[in-house]
Structures are given as structure tokens and as C-alpha cells.
Amino acid sequence: MLTKEIRLYVYKQFSHLGTAPSVSQIASYFDISEDQVRDELLKLAEARHIAINDEFEILMAHPFSSIPLGFSVMGAKTLWWGGCSWDSFALPNLLIQEVVVATTCPNCNSAHAWRVNPDTPPQGEQIAHFLIPTKEMWVDVVHTCGNQRIFCNESCLETWLHRTNNQEGYVMGLSTLWALASHWYEGRLELEYQRRDPSTSLQYFREVGLSGSFWGLD
Numbered sequence: 001m002l003t004k005e006i007r008l009y010v011y012k013q014f015s016h017l018g019t020a021p022s023v024s025q026i027a028s029y030f031d032i033s034e035d036q037v038r039d040e041l042l043k044l045a046e047a048r049h050i051a052i053n054d055e056f057e058i059l060m061a062h063p064f065s066s067i068p069l070g071f072s073v074m075g076a077k078t079l080w081w082g083g084c085s086w087d088s089f090a091l092p093n094l095l096i097q098e099v100v101v102a103t104t105c106p107n108c109n110s111a112h113a114w115r116v117n118p119d120t121p122p123q124g125e126q127i128a129h130f131l132i133p134t135k136e137m138w139v140d141v142v143h144t145c146g147n148q149r150i151f152c153n154e155s156c157l158e159t160w161l162h163r164t165n166n167q168e169g170y171v172m173g174l175s176t177l178w179a180l181a182s183h184w185y186e187g188r189l190e191l192e193y194q195r196r197d198p199s200t201s202l203q204y205f206r207e208v209g210l211s212g213s214f215w216g217l218d
């Protein structure tokens with residue numbers, strides 16, 4: 001029970017403040033030792049509810065992030081690091097409010113911003129590019145999210161791939177990105193949240209219009 005409660009506490013802190021609680025904050029909130037908190041954070045990290053570093057700082061609790069990965073998300077009262085493009089577009093749905101998502105093109109540094117809300121996909125000709133396929137996403141999830149960016153267009157993406165010596169991953173328009181993000185993180189602000197099993201995930205990917213081996217689909 002404690003593990004679930006700590007997970008929810010981390011998520012609530014992120015949603016209200018835009019940042020993650022520290023080990024000592026969690027320890028004093030639950031009146032437990034810092035060692036016990038570290039054990040619990042390890043369990044949550046192993047179950048892929050959060051990503052932590054060697055100092056037990058919480059880096060991510062998807063779609064929230066405590067480190068900059070190329071996106072900011074401005075709400076009515078709170079400012080969040082947006083994690084990746086997927087995470088940033090998911091925040092308005094999870095928090096049920098309109099936000100402004102801002103980023104820069106990894107190739108040419110042009111600034112881009114969209115008003116994103118839970119009801120309609122944002123307008124824009126930009127493209128999202130995901131570098132790491134789903135089956136490898138958790139090998140280094142911070143690296144994965146750091147490479148789920150939005151480019152001006154195909155030409156900026158091609159130049160960037162060439163310059164960074166990367167192969168093209170998966171490209172989608174903003175409306176597909178928004179559909180992918182819309183319900184993916186549903187339930188994470190509830191105590192009894194369960195991660196999707198693999199077959200439900202595949203079904204979800206298919207329903208929002210994704211295809212190919214990148215997503216584990218044929």
C-alpha cells in the first residue's frame with residue numbers, strides 16, 4: 001500500500017508544483033526513514049512508474065519531468081518541464097486544462113509553440129520524430145524522451161539525422177501525436193493506477209493510427 005501511496009504523492013506534487021519531491025520530503029510526509037523511501041523509489045523505478053538517478057532524485061514520472069528535455073508546458077498557474085513531445089501533449093489531458101507547449105527545432109533552433117487542450121488537436125505543419133522504437137524505450141528512458149522532439153519539417157529532420165548520424169525512427173503529424181498522447185497516461189493521478197499490459201498498448205497504438213514494427217505492430 002505504501003508504494004502506491006508514494007507513487008500517487010509524487011504524481012500529485014508534480015501536478016501541483018511542477019517538480020518532484022526529494023527523498024527527505026517524502027520521508028517526512030509519510031513519517032518513514034530515508035532508507036525506506038529509497039527502497040520504495042527503487043520499487044517504483046523497477047515497475048517503470050518513475051525514473052531516478054543514482055542520487056535517488058526523481059527525474060521523470062511520465063508524463064512529468066523534473067529535468068529539461070526540450071519542452072516547457074505553461075498552465076494557468078503552474079509551469080512544467082514537458083518531458084518529450086508525447087509527454088508535453090499529454091499534460092493537458094491528464095490535468096484537464098489548456099496549456100501552451102513550447103519547444104525549439106533540434107535542427108535549426110526555430111521556436112515553436114501551440115495552445116494544446118484536451119478537446120481538439122493543435123494546428124501546425126510541424127512533425128514529431130521518435131528515434132527509439134517501443135521495445136527499446138525503457139533501456140534509457142531519459143535518452144528516449146530526449147529524442148522525441150518536434151521539427152519544423154522533413155527537411156529539418158533529414159538535416160538533423162545526417163548531422164547526428166542517426167537513422168530515421170518514426171515520423172507523425174501533430175494530430176497523430178495529440179491522439180497518441182490524449183489517453184495514454186489516463187488514471188495516473190489515481191491511487192489504483194495499473195500500467196497497460198502489452199496487448200492493450202498495441203491495441204491503443206493501432207487505434208490512434210500508428211503502424212509498423214517501430215510500435216511493435218505489423
Ligand SMILES: [Zn+2]
Nearest residue numbers: 105108152156
Ligand atoms: Zn527547423
Ligand SMILES: [Zn+2]
Nearest residue numbers: 083084087145
Ligand atoms: Zn517521454
